[in-house]
Amino acid sequence: MIRDFFYEAWFLSLRTLRRFFRVPANWIGIILFPLIQLFVFSQLFKDIIQLPGFRSSGSGSYLAYLAPGQIAFTAFFAVAWSGSAILVEYRNGYMDKLRATPIYRTSILVGELAPLFIESAIMAGGILALSVVLGATIKTGLIGAALILVLSGLFGMAWAGTSFVPALLTKSEQATGTLSLLFFPIAFMSTAFVPPALMPRWLQTVNSWNPITFLIEAIRPLMVSGYDWAAIGKALVAIAVLGLVLQSATLWAFRRLTA
Amino acid sequence: MPSSVIEVENLVKVYSGGTRAVDGISFHVGAGELLGFLGPNGAGKTTTIRILATLLAATSGAARVAGFDVTTQASDVRRRLGLAMQTPTLDTFATGRENIELIGRMHRVPRAELKRRTDELLELMGLTAVARKLAGTYSGGMRRRLDLACALVHRPQVLILDEPTEGLDPQSRIALWDELERISQDGTTMLLTTHYMEEADRLCNRVAIIDNGRIVVDGSPADLKAGIGADTVTLQLDANGPEDLARQQEDVRGLLRGFGSLESVTPEPFGVRLAIRDAGRAIPELMRRLDGNGRVVHVIGLAVGQPSLDDVFVKYTGRRIRAEAADHPIILGW
Ligand SMILES: Nc1ncnc2c1ncn2[C@@H]1O[C@H](COP(=O)(O)OP(=O)(O)O)[C@@H](O)[C@H]1O
Numbered sequence: 001m002i003r004d005f006f007y008e009a010w011f012l013s014l015r016t017l018r019r020f021f022r023v024p025a026n027w028i029g030i031i032l033f034p035l036i037q038l039f040v041f042s043q044l045f046k047d048i049i050q051l052p053g054f055r056s057s058g059s060g061s062y063l064a065y066l067a068p069g070q071i072a073f074t075a076f077f078a079v080a081w082s083g084s085a086i087l088v089e090y091r092n093g094y095m096d097k098l099r100a101t102p103i104y105r106t107s108i109l110v111g112e113l114a115p116l117f118i119e120s121a122i123m124a125g126g127i128l129a130l131s132v133v134l135g136a137t138i139k140t141g142l143i144g145a146a147l148i149l150v151l152s153g154l155f156g157m158a159w160a161g162t163s164f165v166p167a168l169l170t171k172s173e174q175a176t177g178t179l180s181l182l183f184f185p186i187a188f189m190s191t192a193f194v195p196p197a198l199m200p201r202w203l204q205t206v207n208s209w210n211p212i213t214f215l216i217e218a219i220r221p222l223m224v225s226g227y228d229w230a231a232i233g234k235a236l237v238a239i240a241v242l243g244l245v246l247q248s249a250t251l252w253a254f255r256r257l258t259a
Numbered sequence: 260m261p262s263s264v265i266e267v268e269n270l271v272k273v274y275s276g277g278t279r280a281v282d283g284i285s286f287h288v289g290a291g292e293l294l295g296f297l298g299p300n301g302a303g304k305t306t307t308i309r310i311l312a313t314l315l316a317a318t319s320g321a322a323r324v325a326g327f328d329v330t331t332q333a334s335d336v337r338r339r340l341g342l343a344m345q346t347p348t349l350d351t352f353a354t355g356r357e358n359i360e361l362i363g364r365m366h367r368v369p370r371a372e373l374k375r376r377t378d379e380l381l382e383l384m385g386l387t388a389v390a391r392k393l394a395g396t397y398s399g400g401m402r403r404r405l406d407l408a409c410a411l412v413h414r415p416q417v418l419i420l421d422e423p424t425e426g427l428d429p430q431s432r433i434a435l436w437d438e439l440e441r442i443s444q445d446g447t448t449m450l451l452t453t454h455y456m457e458e459a460d461r462l463c464n465r466v467a468i469i470d471n472g473r474i475v476v477d478g479s480p481a482d483l484k485a486g487i488g489a490d491t492v493t494l495q496l497d498a499n500g501p502e503d504l505a506r507q508q509e510d511v512r513g514l515l516r517g518f519g520s521l522e523s524v525t526p527e528p529f530g531v532r533l534a535i536r537d538a539g540r541a542i543p544e545l546m547r548r549l550d551g552n553g554r555v556v557h558v559i560g561l562a563v564g565q566p567s568l569d570d571v572f573v574k575y576t577g578r579r580i581r582a583e584a585a586d587h588p589i590i591l592g593w
Pocket residue numbers: 274275276278279280298299300301302303304305306307585587589590
């Protein structure tokens with residue numbers, strides 16, 4: 001039974017990955033914006049690093065400070081519209097074709113969600129590599145880099161719920177696109193651009209709850225100083241809670257749609 | 260094994276908006292039989308098929324496919340069912356081969372068998388040359404054939420096809436008919452829907468005419484047409500102007516008075532049209548009658564037309580089927 005489920009989810013996931021990587025616009029679109037931010041902002045605000053608040057972050061340059069945030073942004077963008085693919089296939093009947101085969105209904109959903117781990121991790125890895133090319137470092141080496149990818153992948157898979165729930169509930173791509181935009185401020189209010197010490201009090205409060213901030217603050221030491229297991233632990237807990245809440249809602253919405 | 264592979268009893272579907280799409284349909288399809296659902300758009304064909312394919316819950320009534328109940332034993336039904344919906348549903352970012360293989364895997368076709376079966380189906384559907392191209396680049400006819408290949412990959416006992424030739428050019432349609440005929444002859448039980456008379460006539464052992472969610476009549480195309488009664492015989496007359504034509508038409512009427520199987524005589528610009536039961540057998544006697552008694556009738560042409568399913572449809576519904584796009588938009592939220 002569980003073997004059947006893994007078998008189905010495996011082949012459906014391979015299909016989803018194929019669908020994603022075969023369209024270059026998919027991954028170029030995801031990587032372009034963080035890359036531009038990384039490149040332009042690191043030049044534009046080069047001297048911002050002199051501000052006292054930055055010292056405790058351990059980053060030697062603004063590029064080094066910026067890179068972890070843009071890696072997290074990439075994982076965020078990788079899944080920001082992820083729910084629309086399942087919507088397209090619900091509408092054009094492909095989901096019915098799968099539902100008419102003797103598989104678990106949930107395999108279809110897992111086959112859409114599980115590959116987002118790989119997609120987010122690979123996209124984040126792309127920005128990580130590009131930031132190193134631009135001059136950032138990874139203090140913890142290959143193992144640290146692998147950890148960054150795993151954290152990004154897990155975050156992407158959890159965050160995907162913000163796109164899947166509206167998609168499955170509204171059955172409208174426009175609505176899904178618009179609702180996705182509502183989540184963008186959460187990314188921009190994170191510690192991607194400036195450390196909390198330089199933020200107004202209310203933003204500091206927001207960031208003590210912001211899952212994207214937890215991700216960024218776990219990635220940053222891995223790049224600039226060394227393993228900060230406390231930060232990694234906090235990020236994992238934040239991702240787990242986020243994932244549990246959002247993916248339960250996704251599962252509920254999916255069952256409602258396909259009832 | 261039950262003799263009826265598809266059994267439907269008093270099926271009703273009322274959509275949430277209140278549309279009574281299926282209004283008490285009952286029918287059986289025997290093993291190896293090919294039943295055609297013939298009906299205009301909105302008749303309830305797709306709705307019935309979605310219920311049989313376990314994709315939609317009926318409001319009431321029961322349906323069994325291959326001996327299994329579509330609601331309580333859905334996975335048993337799915338294992339034995341091949342399905343192709345009204346518009347081909349393909350993964351457009353996968354190649355032809357990948358499309359077939361994925362559906363085969365979901366049906367648990369063993370790996371070695373899957374490879375063989377996929378090759379065979381690609382060949383059968385004339386897709387071998389494009390097997391490695393993305394399905395999104397395929398033409399309409401190729402998509403249909405690939406969709407059909409997906410439906411056949413696990414050698415289903417029952418094949419259900421919704422408007423299998425919708426949107427195809429005449430040439431591709433005829434090629435697909437040949438294919439469907441071959442599949443049917445291999446012993447697969449088939450149910451297909453269509454709003455093309457010709458298609459139902461050519462392919463189906465039995466046709467059920469469906470209108471407004473009900474089956475109005477069913478039977479073999481030949482029996483249904485025989486039920487219409489008369490054949491149409493047209494006589495072309497050689498006349499010198501309209502007065503002569505009128506005289507000849509009157510003479511035909513007079514000569515045929517009391518002719519056994521004649522049902523009606525209708526004047527036409529070219530001559531007369533007769534409705535005659537069993538025209539094939541009546542024609543020699545008919546010609547003898549027209550040839551004599553001093554009245555001169557110049558018959559220069561004679562044609563016998565069989566009644567078509569079109570006539571059958573008109574007889575039972577009082578309307579003609581219009582050939583138009585069969586798609587309707589899915590109703591969406593927001
Ligand atoms: N999802 C739906 N919700 C509400 N009404 C529907 C839905 N699908 C079909 N209908 C309606 O049910 C009737 C039968 O449709 P359908 O089964 O698609 O007919 P056919 O396939 O014979 O053209 C039509 O009046 C159609 O508008």
